[in-house]
Amino acid sequence: MLAESAADGPSFMDFDQLHTFLEIVRLKSFSKAAQTCYRTQPAISAQVRQLEQELRTELFERFGSRISLTTAGKLFAGFAEQMLDLRRRAQDAMAELETNPRGELVIAANEATCIYVLPKVFSQFRQLFPAVQLQVNRSYGSHVMEAVLDNSADFGMAQLPMEDKRIQVVNIHRDEIRLVIPARHPLAGRKAVAAEDVVDYFLIMPQQGKTRHRLNHWLEPVEDEVRISMELDSTEMMKHFVMAGLGVTFLAMSNCQEEIAAGKLQALPLAPEPLHRRLGLIYRRDKALSKAALGFIQVVLDNVGDEAGAAEAKAKRAGKVVA
DSSP: OOOOOOTTTOOOHHHHHHHHHHHHHHHTTTHHHHHHHOHHHHHHHHHHHHHHHHHHHEEEEEEEEEEOOEEEHHHHHHHHHHHHHHHHHHHHHHHHHHOOOOOOEEEEEEEHHHHHHHHHHHHHHHHOOOOOOEEEEEEOOHHHHHHHHHTTTTTTEEEEEEOOEEEEEEEEEEEEEEEEEEOOOOTTTTTOOGGGGGGTSEEEESSHHHHHHHHHHGGGTTTTTOEEEEESOOHHHHHHHHHHHHHEEEEEGSSSHHHHHHTTTEOBBSSSSSSSEEEEEEETTTTOOOHHHHHHHHHHHHHHHHHHHHHHHHHHHHHHBBB
């Protein structure tokens, strides 16, 4: 049995050594293996010595110009074949993954995004990537960014701005927040409403988030006069309560188009300036994007993105590493 030489130092088995070893076994010759491996015979012999040092045993018995495997060599040959076969299978699997992506993508988003954005996105994405499983984590505001940062979600969809240097942001959509009222309401038909116009009515407000913060600022001139009857975290509840005559609310236009088209609700722009929101797709800046992840970004842009967002995303994706 061979002891590792302190002078030689530790050696580390690699796939090239395994290939060389199996070529020698197949051809029963160091010189012939040197030819097929495009190496010199001394180089081939050195690789075998390194293997024997690492395994602490002799792999070949030498009888003049003839060689044969030792018992340990026969045992190791089986493992060497398995290791090279496993390597080939891993390479094939990675190539297959690139051609036909699979796995899972987790998206964190609020309720309105889950209802009005993701179904259409998921439907198209599944057609393109049928083997990739999609999962939604319902989150709000800062929780979306937290989910992305702690890697419990691959992507987040949230209202911008998101100011964190660890986060990459793709602007995908610009929307307008308006006062939403029942179809038959004293304010119906107005071109726009100011904060002073809503003090006579009960307000149903979003419970938290960037929209609530901006609405609080808009209502500041009349903050002592406003009557907030409810604070809710559900866009659907807010719409249904308005239709039931329980008050008026503020919603993004994309979240109430169906009810407006059906004549159940009206939406009035806010004055003196319209109130807009920007929706963004966020992910970790240091995250390597797989083919499926890049595909998800494109599907989002195709379904809810605007031209500016699409151009920005294309420029940013160009510099990303594909896993």
